[in-house]
Amino acid sequence: MEDKETNIIQLQEKLKVQEEKIDQKHVKYIDNLNKITNNLEKNQKEYEKRLIKIDEDITLKKIELEQMQNNNSNKKSNTPKISIIICAYNREEYLKRCLNSVKNQTLKNIEIICADDGSTDNTLDVFRKYANKDHRFKFFTQKNSGPGVARNKAIKMATGEYIMFLDSDDWIELNTCEELYKKVKLNDLDILLFLMKNYSEETGEYYEDSYYNLTPIPDDFENKVFSHEDISNIIFSISISACQKIYKRSLVKKVHFAEKLLFEDNPFFWGVMLQAKRMSLLKKHFYLRSRHTSSITSEYxxxxxxxxxxxxxxxxxxxxxxxxxxxxxxxxxxxxxxxxxxxxxxxxxxxxxxxxxxxxxxxxxxxxxxxxxxxxxxxxxxxxxxxxxxxxxxxxxxxxxxxxxxxxx
The missing domain is CATH 1.20.1050 (Glutathione S-transferase Yfyf (Class Pi); Chain A, domain 2)
Structure with missing residues (x-):
């Protein structure tokens, strides 16, 4: 009887050892299978990334070639890639810095439309001097009616594929137009949002804030094309500044700025944002926003x-x-x-x-x-x-x- 029990125990132990070996083999098999699966997924993602990169490179090369052809051409009949609209009222002190930043853009095929809103200083003379030296500059003057009226007139004059707005005491980085144009063409965008950096005229210091850094928009949206529906939960938290975006001209033609009212950017923002089908984000500080006593403490x-x-x-x-x-x-x-x-x-x-x-x-x-x-x-x-x-x-x-x-x- 004891021998039988001993045999049973030994048999159970052998079975247990066999089961453990089988379990170990099973675990090893599963691990190997997971590794193979992960490698396949990784390789597939890498392959997809390479395809996207190749497609982007081809598109960018086409854009660069087109830009080189336009930059080397002396024909003034070429459609400008971007129309930059600048409205000014008594901004002679800061105007040359603003105009030089657009004059010296690395993308040359642009037009600059300057609107003098009835200034009493030499703002109009500054516009005239730049226009006399560079055919890309156009200007007009009007009686003081506010930026809404001036911008609407300038939009009607614009002939560029895309439109940007620049306040007359601010300026942009020299590669702004080139970088923005590449991105909008690559993704056929209606609107591209980018970042602003503040500059204190009193201290000479640059500083950032969450509003103009577009903090509410998730970082991964930089690689996405989206519409207002995709950001419906945060859209009321986004900077409404007209200067913080580049727009397809055909979209801008559908809306207009509120005239002879303060906060004219507000209705314009909603008009374009709600009608744009394809938007994206570029998290770079292309725009330098001047902050000085007259801009901060202006009397409302x-x-x-x-x-x-x-x-x-x-x-x-x-x-x-x-x-x-x-x-x-x-x-x-x-x-x-x-x-x-x-x-x-x-x-x-x-x-x-x-x-x-x-x-x-x-x-x-x-x-x-x-x-x-x-x-x-x-x-x-x-x-x-x-x-x-x-x-x-x-x-x-x-x-x-x-x-x-x-x-x-």
């Missing part, structure tokens, strides 16, 4: 009041494009937050007039039951309270009291 006075019509123009764009429902949460909060932010930061002397305009504006929203319902159902708590308190108040003093008293509670 009654221009504060433009906030209200500008916000309504933005809503109208969403309506025209049938996108209100898609963006109802962001749009309603944008509307109230945009107005309330300016109300809370303005000087006391402007509040009475601003409150009148704001109260009338909110009252119209409230009387339209469909819009009022949209507001109440989508506004976050702070914006909803401001909307309702403004409607309830009978003056800016009462609104401020309601805000203060409720906050203390």
């Amino acid at each position: 006075d009654n221009k504060y009041f433009d906030v209200i019509p500008i916000s309504n123009k933005v809503i109208s764009i969403f309506k025209e494009l049938n996108l209100v429902n898609m963006y109802k949460y962001q749009l309603t909060n944008y509307k109230i937050n945009y107005v309330s932010q300016w109300y809370h930061m303005m000087e006391e002397k402007y509040k009475n007039t601003f409150w009148d305009l704001m109260h009338d504006d909110f009252q119209k929203l409230h009387e339209d039951k469909k819009i009022d319902s949209l507001m109440l159902n989508n506004l976050n708590e702070p914006n909803k309270l401001f909307y309702l308190r403004t409607l309830k108040s009978r003056s800016y003093v009462e609104l401020d009291y309601l805000e203060k008293y409720s906050d203390e509670k």
Whole structure:
């Protein structure tokens, strides 16, 4: 009996050893299989990357060849690759730096359209001198009407494949046009976004900020082509500056800048961004943004009041494009937050007039039951309270009291 038990135990041990060997072989087999699979996937990805790189290189070589042909040609009839629009009002002090940065671009086949907005200094003379020496410069002057009017006129004059905007006290890196043009042609883009860097005229220092670094857009979008739908959750956080993008001219022709209003970039931004089918990002600081006393502490006075019509123009764009429902949460909060932010930061002397305009504006929203319902159902708590308190108040003093008293509670 004992012998039988011993044999059984020995047999079980042998079986166990065999099972362990089989398990080890199985594990080794699986490991080898995984390695082979990983290598295949890696090789496939490398192969795909090489194909993409080859395709990009071929396209870039074609673009470079085309640029060389255009740069070596003396024919003025060539369609410019890029039209750069510069509007100026009394910017003689900074203008030459701006104009030299576009004059000396490595991409030569460009046109520069300069708009003098009724300057009282020598801005117009500076434009005229550059135009007399370089046929790529065009200029016009108008009575002082604001950048919106000037930019719209310049857009009508533009003949380039793409359009850029440059403020007259700012400047761009010398390879800007060449690098941007390569990217837009490579991917047949409607809009290409890039980064801005700030420059302090007082200290001579460069500095960056998250707004003009386009921080809300994920880094991997630099290698993607996208539309507004792909960034719908962050689009209201993106810099609206018209100068931070290059646009296909056919797209820009569909929209226009708000005229004789401050914040004219705002409706333009939404007009182009919501209609562009192919956008991309280039995370390089091509644009240098001048910051000086006159640009930072400029007196807004009654221009504060433009906030209200500008916000309504933005809503109208969403309506025209049938996108209100898609963006109802962001749009309603944008509307109230945009107005309330300016109300809370303005000087006391402007509040009475601003409150009148704001109260009338909110009252119209409230009387339209469909819009009022949209507001109440989508506004976050702070914006909803401001909307309702403004409607309830009978003056800016009462609104401020309601805000203060409720906050203390």
